[in-house]
Amino acid sequence: MQLSRSYIVDAALEILDTYGFADMTMRRVATQLGVAPGALYWHISNKQELVAAIAEAIIEPIGVRLATTPLSPDELCTSLREFLLHHRDGAEVVAAAMSQPQSAVRLKIFEAVTSSISEYFDTQILSPSDIEAAATGLTHLTVGAAALHQAGLQFAEATGEEFDADNEWQSQNAVRLLLAGLRMKELESQNGK
Template sequence: MQLTRESIITASLDIADTYGLADMTMRRVARQLGVAPGALYWHFPSKQALIAAIGQAICAPILDGAATVTGDTWMERTIVMCDRLRTALLDHRDGAEIVSAALSDADLRSALTATISAALDTGNALSQAHREAGATTLLHFIMGETLHEQSVTALRIAEGSDPAEASTPTGETTFRQGVALVLKGLGAPRDI
């Protein structure tokens, strides 16, 4: 097997999904790939660069499928976009923590903000400044709320709860209410 960026990202994400981000070390990734740890640094100069690439991989379905968001109103399309990002984060153990750490990469942060801003831009009278502020606020809310939800789930599992019953039943409701509040505020006709 040839060592590539993609094989390193895949192995790293497998380890993070199985053991959590804290146990995804460069040494462990190298061991899983059967290479010396130094070989990874040829493809990624640091663990942070690897985390940024993993965050990009987690968000790829959102960024690649941004044009296919449907809904009758700009609010509905934005809710769909926010739900998709939340789902992508929840699909991976520590997904919100990984992507939060990856947001130090300006390219990923800009791409996610632009994707949310594009959903906000369809058929409303928001200025570009309001769309950008709204997109940034929504991104921070999505990351924070999903990180909280995953942390509560992990705590319940650590306390011995069944993983199938450990997720928070009100997580989706709380999430949707928070998104709706931000969107309602954006729809209010006033200057900030």
């Protein structure tokens, strides 16, 4: 096997799914690949870059899905949540990557959500700041709710306490309410109010 960025990301995803974000270290990834930790740095500069690369791999299916099927904003948020929850601590990894300056992951998600809003709402009526606020709200709501879902599930597993199964419904309802508010703003603007 020739070491490459994609092999490193695949190994890190495997560690993430098995052990979680806290145990996904550069040293553990190197051990998984059977190389010295220094060998990773030819392909990935530091853990922050690794987190960003893993986050891009987690959200990559969104771009693939959007290339074949236009999604409404609520369908996009549901898909994003699905991809985040597909990997243990996936939402936490994506949130960590989004917090990095000039985050490519944050930009990709924001652009996808903004594009979806633009397809389903009248951008001639809504102001750019309204669209930006809605895209930001939907992104933060979806990633944050998925992170809380995963943390709650892990807490329930560790303590034996019951898991709040209403989390997904509440998240989807919150997305719909935000979009209903945007639709109301659009209608008010159309009617000149």
